[in-house]
Amino acid sequence: MIKELANVVAIKAGQVTVTSQIKSSCSGCAQVDTCGSGQIAKALPQAKLTLTLPYDINTFGKTLKLGDCVVLALPEKDVLSSAGQVYLLPLFGLIAFSALGQWLVNQQILPHELIALGFGLTGGYLGYRLAKFKQKQGEHSENLQPKIIEVLLSPTLGK
16 A cells, blocks of 8 residues: 555545645655755755545544544555556557558558558557546546545644
8 A cells, every 4th residue: 555644624525635745755865965856856845735535434433623634545556557557558559550560561561661650659649548548447547546544633632
């Protein structure tokens, strides 16, 4: 599970809006002072990610309040599967259609290699469209929605 802490900023009937700091990996690197990317990461303001998620009080038995901290989670399997589809399907389409185009040129069915190149680009585009379609499918899209797995005590309760 990929986990992230978020703060509750709004509560509506059956839904909760949370915000989380987007962290730069450059802040934890030992070379941050001498690296160009580290300098840019320091200069840019830290962005916040805001999500509205469903919340059922019966699931956790706790009523959320503004400022509460929650733990969000995503299954690693679904994130990796999604990344694989997005990267590999267009690449596979590009390679397969390029090979088909080159074979057709070698068989002298196509008159020029530029047409084989067009085949490859078409295959890459079709792979992209297939990946986009698969990402929008209902079950896959639901699996990539973060879920609240734990409600932590509000930081103001300890005072």
